[in-house]
Structure formats: structure tokens, C-alpha cells
Amino acid sequence: MSFLLPCPNCGPRDVNEFVYAGELSMRPQGPPSLRELSSYVYFRRNIAGIQREWWFHRFGCELWFQAERDTRTNEVLTTELVAPSKDAPSAPQAAATPDTPAA
Amino acid sequence: MRLPPQPGERLNRGRPLTFLFDGKPVQAFEGDTIASALFASGRRVFSRSFKYHRPRGLYCCSGHCPNCLLEVDGVPTVRACMEPAREGARVKAQNVVGSLDRDLMSVVDKFGGPFLPVGFYYRTMMRPRRAWPIYERFLRSAAGLGRIDKHGRRTQRFDTEHRRADVLVIGGGSSGLAAAREAAGAGRHVVLVDDGLAPGIGSTVESVPFEVLSPARAIGIYEGGLVPVDAGNVLYRFRAERIVVATGTIEQPLLFPGNDLVGVMLSGGARRLIEQWALRPGERAVVLTAEGDTISRALRRAGTDIAAVFDVGERAPEEIVARGKKGRVNSIVVDGDIVECDLVVMSGGRQPAYSLLAQAGAKVEYDAARGIFVPRDLPAGVETAGAVSGERGQAARPSPAYSGKGKCFVCICEDVTRKDVKRALAEGFDSIELAKRYTAVTMGPCQGRLCHLPSIRLFARETGIDEATLGTTTARPPWAPVSLGLLAGRGHEPARRTSIHHRHEELGGRMMWTGDWRRVHSYGDPAAEVQAVHEAVGVIDVSTLGKLLVRGPDAIPFLERLYPNRFADLRVGRVRYGVLGTDAGRIMDDGTIGRLAEDELYVTTTSTGAEVVLEWFRWWNSVWGFDVEVVNLTGALAAVNVAGPRARDLVGRLTSLDCSAEAFKYLDAKRAQIGGVPCLALRIGFVGELGYELHFPSSYGEYLWDLLLDRGAELGVRPFGLEAQRILRLEKQHIIVGQDTDSESNTLDANMAWMVKFDKDDFVGKWALEHMRERGARERLIGFEMENGAVPAEGGQIVVDGRPAGRVTSARRSEELGKAIGLAWVPPELAEEGSQLQIRVDGRLEVASVRLRPFYDPEGERLRS
Numbered sequence: 009m010s011f012l013l014p015c016p017n018c019g020p021r022d023v024n025e026f027v028y029a030g031e032l033s034m035r036p037q038g039p040p041s042l043r044e045l046s047s048y049v050y051f052r053r054n055i056a057g058i059q060r061e062w063w064f065h066r067f068g069c070e071l072w073f074q075a076e077r078d079t080r081t082n083e084v085l086t087t088e089l090v091a092p093s094k095d096a097p098s099a100p101q102a103a104a105t106p107d108t109p110a111a
Numbered sequence: 112m113r114l115p116p117q118p119g120e121r122l123n124r125g126r127p128l129t130f131l132f133d134g135k136p137v138q139a140f141e142g143d144t145i146a147s148a149l150f151a152s153g154r155r156v157f158s159r160s161f162k163y164h165r166p167r168g169l170y171c172c173s174g175h176c177p178n179c180l181l182e183v184d185g186v187p188t189v190r191a192c193m194e195p196a197r198e199g200a201r202v203k204a205q206n207v208v209g210s211l212d213r214d215l216m217s218v219v220d221k222f223g224g225p226f227l228p229v230g231f232y233y234r235t236m237m238r239p240r241r242a243w244p245i246y247e248r249f250l251r252s253a254a255g256l257g258r259i260d261k262h263g264r265r266t267q268r269f270d271t272e273h274r275r276a277d278v279l280v281i282g283g284g285s286s287g288l289a290a291a292r293e294a295a296g297a298g299r300h301v302v303l304v305d306d307g308l309a310p311g312i313g314s315t316v317e318s319v320p321f322e323v324l325s326p327a328r329a330i331g332i333y334e335g336g337l338v339p340v341d342a343g344n345v346l347y348r349f350r351a352e353r354i355v356v357a358t359g360t361i362e363q364p365l366l367f368p369g370n371d372l373v374g375v376m377l378s379g380g381a382r383r384l385i386e387q388w389a390l391r392p393g394e395r396a397v398v399l400t401a402e403g404d405t406i407s408r409a410l411r412r413a414g415t416d417i418a419a420v421f422d423v424g425e426r427a428p429e430e431i432v433a434r435g436k437k438g439r440v441n442s443i444v445v446d447g448d449i450v451e452c453d454l455v456v457m458s459g460g461r462q463p464a465y466s467l468l469a470q471a472g473a474k475v476e477y478d479a480a481r482g483i484f485v486p487r488d489l490p491a492g493v494e495t496a497g498a499v500s501g502e503r504g505q506a507a508r509p510s511p512a513y514s515g516k517g518k519c520f521v522c523i524c525e526d527v528t529r530k531d532v533k534r535a536l537a538e539g540f541d542s543i544e545l546a547k548r549y550t551a552v553t554m555g556p557c558q559g560r561l562c563h564l565p566s567i568r569l570f571a572r573e574t575g576i577d578e579a580t581l582g583t584t585t586a587r588p589p590w591a592p593v594s595l596g597l598l599a600g601r602g603h604e605p606a607r608r609t610s611i612h613h614r615h616e617e618l619g620g621r622m623m624w625t626g627d628w629r630r631v632h633s634y635g636d637p638a639a640e641v642q643a644v645h646e647a648v649g650v651i652d653v654s655t656l657g658k659l660l661v662r663g664p665d666a667i668p669f670l671e672r673l674y675p676n677r678f679a680d681l682r683v684g685r686v687r688y689g690v691l692g693t694d695a696g697r698i699m700d701d702g703t704i705g706r707l708a709e710d711e712l713y714v715t716t717t718s719t720g721a722e723v724v725l726e727w728f729r730w731w732n733s734v735w736g737f738d739v740e741v742v743n744l745t746g747a748l749a750a751v752n753v754a755g756p757r758a759r760d761l762v763g764r765l766t767s768l769d770c771s772a773e774a775f776k777y778l779d780a781k782r783a784q785i786g787g788v789p790c791l792a793l794r795i796g797f798v799g800e801l802g803y804e805l806h807f808p809s810s811y812g813e814y815l816w817d818l819l820l821d822r823g824a825e826l827g828v829r830p831f832g833l834e835a836q837r838i839l840r841l842e843k844q845h846i847i848v849g850q851d852t853d854s855e856s857n858t859l860d861a862n863m864a865w866m867v868k869f870d871k872d873d874f875v876g877k878w879a880l881e882h883m884r885e886r887g888a889r890e891r892l893i894g895f896e897m898e899n900g901a902v903p904a905e906g907g908q909i910v911v912d913g914r915p916a917g918r919v920t921s922a923r924r925s926e927e928l929g930k931a932i933g934l935a936w937v938p939p940e941l942a943e944e945g946s947q948l949q950i951r952v953d954g955r956l957e958v959a960s961v962r963l964r965p966f967y968d969p970e971g972e973r974l975r976s
Binding site: 009011023049070073082091093 | 734881
């Protein structure tokens with residue numbers, strides 16, 4: 009990957025400055041059934057096309073934002089900060105769990 | 112042997128220099144390349160070929176072909192025709208056993224032919240199967256060209272630089288220069304990349320209104336228009352609004368038996384020898400050309416006799432065979448006529464060098480009228496200048512291959528012959544992409560520059576499918592060979608050191624890595640360090656802990672939603688242990704949360720978890736929008752844990768704060784001046800003794816450390832390292848996230864159900880933990896002690912009924928307890944006090960019993976004292 013990603017705060021930057029954190033997943037609004045919970049936690053749509061996804065500008069402003077990107081061409085259509093809400097359905101994913109040992 | 116000065120020659124005859132070739136001195140002039148100087152000294156054989164070890168001589172003199180690859184100053188596979196001669200350089204032949212002129216491996220050419228056809232290693236070395244290691248050893252040593260330093264020492268320093276330009280021009284020929292001038296004239300910021308081949312660019316560098324990088328090579332056009340440029344020891348990563356490709360054309364060879372003999376050259380190579388280095392390429396030449404005779408005049412001027420000129424385009428002869436002795440050409444047979452010569456100059460027409468354009472997304476089409484591939488439909492932001500567009504240039508359609516006896520090379524890089532291509536076809540590799548992979552044609556050092564078009568022409572003739580239908584193989588970066596060191600960039604292993612680091616070194620601390628941090632493993636005697644903590648007092652540098660300040664009106668609801676714990680009832684001045692989980696219910700990190708004020712909490716994380724936890728906090732809050740700020744204080748604050756029965760005495764000596772058990776209780780957090788340093792003191796005890804964790808500005812790190820050791824001397828204070836800490840915490844069965852837990856572990860099974868407040872409306876991981884609670888534990892984390900004192904390995908197997916049923920996560924010998932102890936994951940039915948376990952230690956099964964309570968101070972009296 010070597011495309012440019014426009015950070016909503018810093019403007020177009022090399023994609024290597026960012027952390028990709030996967031497609032947007034929708035956190036259930038109330039207590040989920042086991043099936044709903046599993047599909048939220050473990051299942052991804054893995055879209056071949058335009059996908060809404062999370063990015064973090066690690067070597068920049070350290071903001072989380074969402075992008076719409078065509079996964080086939082890496083063309084980034086939009087990037088934007090999210091309007092927060094305490095009941096927001098979109099959720100961070102456990103993909104961020106460190107797989108290196110903590111000590 | 113030099114010709115009189117030539118117009119435009121590169122030599123500075125006033126500046127002679129000397130380098131060594133295989134130990135012997137070679138005379139050169141400034142401006143010479145290593146190859147031109149060697150040629151001037153009389154050398155004609157420059158390398159041995161990849162597979163057959165045939166002698167090879169100068170061929171293209173343009174940095175395309177593999178014929179002049181030599182080792183220069185320890186760097187293998189250097190193109191000697193492009194490498195400037197340097198005083199004292201040590202140049203060596205490569206891929207030879209013995210010497211260049213008498214290479215023992217050349218027996219492969221004489222006898223190996225029938226046994227080593229294309230794809231031989233897929234077939235002939237299959238049986239017997241147990242002999243494969245022997246075959247493999249032989250193949251490994253025979254394969255490849257250069258040798259790299261086995262010890263992996265870096266011989267050069269490489270750097271990466273990110274650059275921007277309005278216009279990036281690739282190629283410094285007349286078209287590239289003109290394009291660059293025009294853009295610069297229009298006020299654009301222009302950078303021109305040139306490989307150093309174009310005559311005269313050197314002298315224009317000073318006078319042009321744009322930046323010239325030369326010698327430098329664009330190694331590809333990547334996604335997003337990224338153009339990495341190899342400029343020797345610097346890799347420039349260019350982004351430009353416009354990329355102008357002016358890479359011109361590449362002269363193509365002819366396919367006839369003996370076309371690889373020493374003395375067979377491309378006309379461009381012969382021309383460069385004459386014009387740039389004043390060398391006579393040979394005494395008696397035969398010219399084979401498919402595009403008109405453009406070279407004879409230059410050869411004659413250089414004193415070469417022209418024995419014959421054959422037009423191989425329109426009136427193509429049937430048969431052409433070059434014959435030679437000891438690998439050097441001495442005659443050529445054209446339709447039965449034998450012409451003696453020591454030089455064959457050939458030209459099979461010119462193919463646009465379109466690879467960069469194709470990488471950028473252009474289409475490539477076959478122009479049947481002219482017999483070449485041309486680029487079409489350029490992507491936005493990429494354009495051409497000059498001959499690379501394929502719009503100019505005359506037709507040159509030589510025969511795909513001339514008949515005759517002997518090896519006819521399609522690809523001199525990988526030693527692929529015409530017979531190999533036929534054989535690949537006969538074996539069913541009838542797609543051009545498959546045949547490429549099977550024969551390795553176009554996959555050698557020239558990257559298809561000299562074999563792509565000829566191989567497709569040959570393929571078309573053999574299959575009867577025309578070139579337009581066959582198409583081309585996919586062009587992929589890198590277009591030019593690039594050294595791995597350049598791609599790796601500068602050797603860079605960042606290390607984080609605490610503010611007290613140098614004191615640890617002075618004290619003889621053995622350092623180890625924990626993530627990016629350097630930490631003390633021990634100061635030489637972990638057992639004595641443990642003992643000091645149990646009996647007197649110890650100090651450990653815990654500055655590496657992640658330290659986050661969470662502040663704002665919503666600080667409590669924010670943390671309550673992230674952690675399974677409750678914090679609403681955490682009083683100001685108190686500390687609580689918390690475990691951070693994911694929505695899958697898995698453990699992510701742990702640490703302490705101290706309430707400093709109503710709306711201000713101090714959160715610590717594991718040493719390697721600080722960044723991840725900070726990102727995690729910010730991520731969730733970018734969704735929720737709680738009114739909190741999260742500030743990372745990890746580097747700003749140092750932290751020292753003072754632990755042991757005399758810790759109160761030691762800390763009390765340094766502060767006016769009332770440190771009595773009544774005033775400063777277990778799990779209290781207090782701000783105080785300690786030794787005059789503003790500290791946040793947390794009464795917590797990872798190591799299981801009375802302890803104070805002091806957090807204070809990093810700039811006081813050494814000062815407070817020194818003060819603690821100095822004032823604690825009469826109390827028997829001792830610094831302790833991670834090893835002692837690991838033993839101490841194991842005696843208490845305190846877990847280390849990432850050591851005793853993995854990405855599957857959850858808070859309930861790790862025996863921390865007490866902290867999970869299911870009555871909260873919501874928290875990250877609640878639903879998954881609810882489900883796990885209902886389902887029941889699948890495994891449990893338990894403590895164990897060994898019956899006979901053997902210490903199992905971390906990761907060691909728990910065996911039930913002869914089957915693996917669990918694993919040891921930590922194990923140490925505790926001198927305090929006189930036992931080997933540890934933590935392990937076991938099936939839930941074994942998680943009973945006193946259950947017997949079998950653990951595999953060094954292949955034997957040893958007995959251990961389960962202990963669910965801390966081994967040391969199970970009631971926590973010392974901790975709370």
C-alpha cells in the first residue's frame with residue numbers, strides 16, 4: 009500500500025503514517041442474542057467495493073476518523089471525524105487488542 | 112589500449128587511478144567505469160553465466176544485462192559497466208569456482224546440458240526422496256550469483272527520504288531534458304532522475320533550472336503515484352503531480368546459436384565503448400542489423416575492420432550461427448557463408464521501455480506493423496516524452512530466431528535457450544505467464560529488458576498465435592534491480608530508556624527488552640534481591656508503566672464504560688485495580704486507577720500497553736464523546752516502587768507526610784513532597800509486601816533514586832530487577848497480562864469475577880462476559896506447587912490421563928517458600944484446592960498440587976500492614 013490518505017485534521021499524508029483498524033462494525037443497541045453478539049464481535053463483511061472503515065493517525069494528530077475507501081482500488085472517497093454520541097452504534101473493534109505480550 | 116581522445120569521451124586522462132581486480136592492479140582514468148578499465152586492460156571475459164557457467168563478456172554496456180556483474184568492495188552483483196572506477200577499489204569475480212578464465216563449474220555447459228533442461232529441479236532430483244537434503248545442498252551452493260556476508264554486517268549506510276515535486280521527469284535523454292526545461296520554464300518545481308547513461312548530462316547539471324538526480328534510477332511507479340528512486344545510498348520516495356516518463360527505448364538482441372559468445376555485443380554497447388571510453392570493441396567485426404546500419408562508421412573510425420554487414424530484417428537469412436573457441440567468437444556463419452571475426456555487433460530493433468508506464472496502469476498493445484509493444488491509455492498524472500511512447504521509430508522485424516546448431520539463448524540472465532522454450536510449450540505451459548514462471552525468462556537481473564520481446568516473438572512463432580493475442584506478461588516493480596539494504600533503510604532499533612537508566616548501568620544492572628523499553632533483569636543476584644524485599648526494603652524502577660491522566664466531568668462514567676469495574680464509589684484518594692477487556696470479553700491490559708479528585712483519575716497500564724490503551728480510550732471516546740481529556744504522562748513521569756517491611760521507615764524519613772498504617776492505608780493515593788520532590792504516592796503492592804509506588808517528574812529520576820538508596824542504606828535497601836519482581840509476584844499469584852493471559856483469556860476464568868459489575872448498564876465486554884458466566888468456565892488460571900521441586904518450563908504441558916489438558920504460564924523457584932511454584936491454565940474440574948496435576952518437565956511427568964490462594968502471605972497481612 010502506498011496511497012495517500014487525507015487526514016481530516018492534517019490533510020493528505022502517506023498511508024504509512026496511519027493505523028488501519030478495519031471496517032466499521034455496529035455495536036448492538038441492547039443486550040444481544042448470542043448470534044448477534046458473535047456476528048458483531050467476530051464477523052466482518054469484507055466488502056469488495058466501497059467500505060466505511062476506521063483509521064488512526066498514529067504518526068500525526070492522533071485522531072481517530074472514518075474513511076470511505078474502495079477496497080479494490082484503494083481510492084479514498086471521503087474521510088471525516090465522527091460526530092460522537094453516547095449511544096453511537098459504531099464501535100471500535102477488538103482488532104486493536106495487542107498480540108504482543110504486555111509486561 | 113586506448114584510442115586517441117574521442118569527442119565527448121568521459122575520461123579525464125589527466126587523472127589516472129588504480130584499482131585491484133582479483134588482487135591484481137588495473138590502470139584506469141577518472142571517468143572510467145570498472146568494466147571499461149578492465150576492457151582497456153585486455154580483459155574480455157567478465158562473468159560466468161547463471162546455469163551453464165559459460166564465459167560472458169561486455170554486451171550492452173548500459174546496466175541492463177547480467178554479463179558484467181562483479182563484486183566490488185564486498186558488495187556482490189554490482190554492474191561493472193555502470194560503476195565508476197575508484198582508486199583502490201577491490202573488485203572480484205563472482206559465481207566461479209576457481210577463476211573467471213578457468214571456472215571449474217563450466218563442466219555444466221559441456222556435460223550438463225541434457226541433464227539440466229528447463230525445470231530440471233522439479234523432476235530429476237525427486238528420487239530417492241531421502242537424498243533431497245544432498246541435492247538441496249548442492250543446488251543451494253550452485254544457485255545464485257553473488258555471495259553476501261553470512262554475518263549480515265552492514266557495509267554501507269542507507270537512508271530513506273520523502274520528496275515532493277510538481278513534475279518528476281524519469282530519463283535524462285534529449286526528450287526528458289526538454290520536458291524538464293519546459294516545465295521548469297513554466298515555473299514548476301521539477302526534478303529529473305537520470306541513470307547516468309545519457310551522454311553529457313553531467314555537464315548540464317549545473318546550468319539547468321531544475322534539480323537533477325544522477326546517477327539514480329526510478330525503480331517503479333507504485334500505487335498512488337509513488338516513485339521510489341534509487342540514488343545509491345538514498346532511497347527517495349517521490350510524489351509528484353505529474354510524472355513524465357522519458358525512458359526511451361532499449362535495443363533488442365537477436366536470437367541465433369552462439370549469440371552469447373564473448374565478442375557478441377549490442378550495437379549500443381559497442382558505441383558506448385568507443386564514444387565514452389575511447390576503446391576499440393574488436394579488430395574485425397560483423398554487423399547484424401534489423402534497423403539499418405548505424406554502427407559501421409563508428410566502428411571504422413575506431414579502427415575496427417568491417418568484415419561484413421548483414422541486414423537481418425527485410426531480407427532475413429535463414430541461418431545464423433556464431434562459432435567460437437573457449438567461449439570467444441571467432442567466426443560467424445550466415446546462410447552458409449563463413450566470415451571470420453572477433454566481434455559481432457547486433458541490433459534487433461528498439462523496444463520502448465514502457466515498464467514504468469504499465470506499472471502505473473497503462474495498457475500495452477502490440478504494434479504488428481513495427482513488431483514492438485507500445486503503451487496506450489496512460490493513467491491520469493502520468494505522461495510520456497520521447498521514444499518511450501512508441502509513436503516514433505521505424506519497423507524492425509527480425510526473424511524470431513535463426514536456425515543452426517548450438518545453444519541459442521533467449522534469456523542470458525537465466526540461461527534459457529530456445530530449446531527450453533520449446534520444451535516448456537511441449538509440456539503444456541502454453542500461456543505466456545505460465546511459460547515465464549516455468550522457464551524464468553524475463554525474471555533475471557535484466558527484468559525482461561533484453562528478453563521480453565524476443566521471447567514473445569519466439570513464443571508466437573512456436574505456437575502459431577500472433578503476438579497481439581499472446582499479449583505481454585504483467586510489469587511489476589522493481590523495474591531496476593535494487594539492493595535490499597536500500598529497501599531496509601537505516602538500521603534503526605528504537606530503545607526507550609527511563610530517566611534512571613544510567614544509574615542501573617552503574618549498579619551493574621543486566622538490561623533486557625520489554626517492548627521498546629530497556630529494563631533491568633537483575634543486578635546480578637535475583638535471589639538476594641527477593642530476600643531484601645521480604646526482609647528489609649527494595650526499590651524498583653517502574654517508570655515504564657503507562658500513565659494516563661483522565662480528567663473531565665465525565666471521567667467516571669467514561670472509565671465505568673471501559674472497565675468492568677465500578678468507579679463511582681471510588682473515593683478521592685483511593686486506588687483500585689482494574690482489568691481492561693474487549694467486547695469479546697477478552698483481557699487486554701491491566702493496571703491501577705486512582706481517583707485524585709472528583710473529576711480526575713490517574714490510570715496506569717502495563718509497560719508495553721500504554722500506547723495501545725491510550726489509542727483504545729481515544730477510539731471509544733471518538734464514538735461516545737464523553738467530556739473527558741486523556742493525557743499521556745508515560746514519559747513525563749518516572750515511577751519507583753519502594754517495597755518491603757521497612758518501606759514505611761524509608762519513605763517516612765524523606766517526607767513530612769504521615770505514613771502510619773492508620774493515616775496512609777493500603778490502596779490510598781496521596782500527593783506529598785518526598786525528598787523535596789512532588790510525588791503521587793500509591794500504596795499498592797504488586798510484589799506482595801508493604802509498598803509505595805512513587806510517581807514524580809522524570810527530571811527528578813536519578814535524584815530520588817539516589818536519595819532512596821542513600822537514605823535506605825542503613826535499612827538494608829537493595830535495588831531489584833524484573834526477575835526478582837517476577838518471583839515476588841508469583842508468590843502472591845499476581846498475574847502478568849500477556850504472560851499469564853493470552854488473547855483468549857477472560858476476566859472470569861482468570862479468577863477476577865469480583866471486579867466484574869454485571870449490574871452496570873453497559874461496559875465494554877459486558878455481554879460476552881454474561882454469556883461466559885452462563886456457559887461456565889472452560890479453563891481456570893490456578894496456582895500450583897511442585898512436589899519434588901522441579902521447575903517446569905513456561906508453556907509446559909499439564910497432562911491429564913496422558914493427554915495435554917493445560918499449560919504452565921509462569922514458574923519459578925521461590926527460595927522464601929523453598930518450593931517450585933507457578934501459574935497454569937487447567938480444566939475447571941481440576942481448579943480445586945489440593946487437586947493433583949501432572950506437568951511435563953524435561954520429558955518426565957512430575958506431580959504438582961493446585962493452590963488457589965497466594966503462596967505467600969495469603970491473608971495479605973504484610974501487604975496491608
